[in-house]
Amino acid sequence: MCLAVPSKIIEINNNRAKADFGGVHRTISVQLLPGVKVGDYVLVHTGFAIGKVDPEEARLTLKLVSKMGDLSPSRLLRSEQRSKE
Amino acid sequence: MRFVDEFQNPILARKLLDEIAEMATVPMSFMEFCGGHTHAIMQFGIRQLLPSQVKLLSGPGCPVCVSSQADIDQAIALSNIPNVILTSFGDMIRVPGTTYTLQEASASGSDVRVVYSPLDAVQLAVENPGKEVIFLGVGFETTAPGVAASILEAARLGLNNYSVFSMHKYTPPAMKGILNGGEVRLSGVIGPGHVATIIGSDAWRFLPERHGMPVVVSGFESVDILLTVHELVHQVANGIATVENAYTRSVLPEGNLAALKIMNEVFEVSDADWRGFGVLPLSGMAIRAKYAHYDAKVRFSMPQVPSREPPGCRCGEVLRGIVEPPECPLFAKACTPDHPKGPCMVSDEGACSAYYLYGQSN
Ligand code: SF4
Numbered sequence: 001m002c003l004a005v006p007s008k009i010i011e012i013n014n015n016r017a018k019a020d021f022g023g024v025h026r027t028i029s030v031q032l033l034p035g036v037k038v039g040d041y042v043l044v045h046t047g048f049a050i051g052k053v054d055p056e057e058a059r060l061t062l063k064l065v066s067k068m069g070d071l072s073p074s075r076l077l078r079s080e081q082r083s084k085e
Numbered sequence: 086m087r088f089v090d091e092f093q094n095p096i097l098a099r100k101l102l103d104e105i106a107e108m109a110t111v112p113m114s115f116m117e118f119c120g121g122h123t124h125a126i127m128q129f130g131i132r133q134l135l136p137s138q139v140k141l142l143s144g145p146g147c148p149v150c151v152s153s154q155a156d157i158d159q160a161i162a163l164s165n166i167p168n169v170i171l172t173s174f175g176d177m178i179r180v181p182g183t184t185y186t187l188q189e190a191s192a193s194g195s196d197v198r199v200v201y202s203p204l205d206a207v208q209l210a211v212e213n214p215g216k217e218v219i220f221l222g223v224g225f226e227t228t229a230p231g232v233a234a235s236i237l238e239a240a241r242l243g244l245n246n247y248s249v250f251s252m253h254k255y256t257p258p259a260m261k262g263i264l265n266g267g268e269v270r271l272s273g274v275i276g277p278g279h280v281a282t283i284i285g286s287d288a289w290r291f292l293p294e295r296h297g298m299p300v301v302v303s304g305f306e307s308v309d310i311l312l313t314v315h316e317l318v319h320q321v322a323n324g325i326a327t328v329e330n331a332y333t334r335s336v337l338p339e340g341n342l343a344a345l346k347i348m349n350e351v352f353e354v355s356d357a358d359w360r361g362f363g364v365l366p367l368s369g370m371a372i373r374a375k376y377a378h379y380d381a382k383v384r385f386s387m388p389q390v391p392s393r394e395p396p397g398c399r400c401g402e403v404l405r406g407i408v409e410p411p412e413c414p415l416f417a418k419a420c421t422p423d424h425p426k427g428p429c430m431v432s433d434e435g436a437c438s439a440y441y442l443y444g445q446s447n
Binding site: 029033043047055 | 097204
């Protein structure tokens with residue numbers, strides 16, 4: 001029930017938006033995510049966008065994993081540390 | 086970027102597994118709170134890939150599974166009220182009540198409809214002004230804001246025929262229930278990523294602060310989960326216990342404040358009855374008096390039916406992490422996804438269904 005799927009916002013009309021789920025379009029509510037814009041990636045759960053998906057953070061996580069063994073024991077997982085990267 | 090393939094990269098997964106094996110020199114066990122994680126872990130075969138020192142235990146993070154038998158029976162009884170359209174997410178209608186399921190109620194004449202979103206239930210209320218539309222509100226903090234939004238929408242439209250039967254629950258009390266129960270020894274917790282999208286990673290601070298236990302909020306792909314386990318093993322091996330966020334692409338420390346605001350506008354904290362745990366104080370979401378008009382528990386005199394959990398079903402112990410599904414004598418014999426005896430075999434997030442679908446060994 002906590003399943004949420006990433007999709008891309010392609011159109012917004014007040015609280016309603018059209019979202020692209022890998023080629024399938026669906027109307028969702030963006031009421032829980034004010035300030036969302038066309039082109040944003042969001043997580044959709046039971047017809048509501050519940051959070052943004054940040055491509056830059058995704059890239060940083062992948063980068064962190066790919067060079068993990070080269071790091072000192074401090075993880076760089078925490079956002080305050082990551083933002084200094 | 087679709088945030089799926091990149092996070093299932095086998096080279097990255099292998100790298101993480103190698104480093105986990107190197108760091109895990111003592112036995113440790115971690116609980117994945119969320120049933121979505123249980124399914125992903127079983128699907129990717131992560132339990133088998135991890136070194137024998139690292140054990141993963143399933144937790145209570147399956148809203149359908151933790152619904153009490155009394156709540157399930159009441160939901161089924163609601164469907165028998167004349168003139169009612171009972172709407173629900175799909176999982177719920179196959180959960181065995183004491184005598185039958187919602188699906189069986191529907192076959193014998195009740196109007197039960199599966200909806201994708203609570204807003205679809207509001208739409209049904211608009212289209213059927215002569216009927217009472219009840220939505221079964223099942224879910225944790227991930228789901229509750231949307232259900233709250235449906236009540237606000239019904240109020241905005243001035244509907245008189247929409248109500249919610251709230252079985253919504255907060256997740257931290259269940260985690261506290263497990264730790265206070267002392268039945269399992271845990272070294273750390275895999276934090277639920279989509280719950281944390283709403284409540285924030287900071288909501289799990291009580292784990293390191295009060296229980297000295299690390300918690301890492303995780304995404305749902307193989308690399309996400311292995312990164313999480315990697316961080317947990319690292320913390321245990323180095324005697325650290327903090328909240329970490331391995332799902333930074335979607336989770337903020339403070340969560341989704343707009344969603345929390347809508348959730349708190351409609352729901353207030355109450356006690357709630359959990360399968361496997363009994364009544365946990367301050368763990369449930371009741372509809373505030375201000376919205377009593379949309380509260381099925383106020384609108385209808387709730388039928389009190391004698392409830393009994395399915396005989397032999399060990400779902401309650403599965404939810405507390407003390408029994409693995411194959412230890413249940415009914416598992417894969419009398420109880421299968423086609424003929425489930427208990428909710429842990431029904432739900433897409435239930436541990437029994439995950440073990441059945443993706444293999445039973447750990
Ligand atoms: S296998 Fe079926 S009967 Fe056994 S605990 Fe799981 S749901 Fe209950």
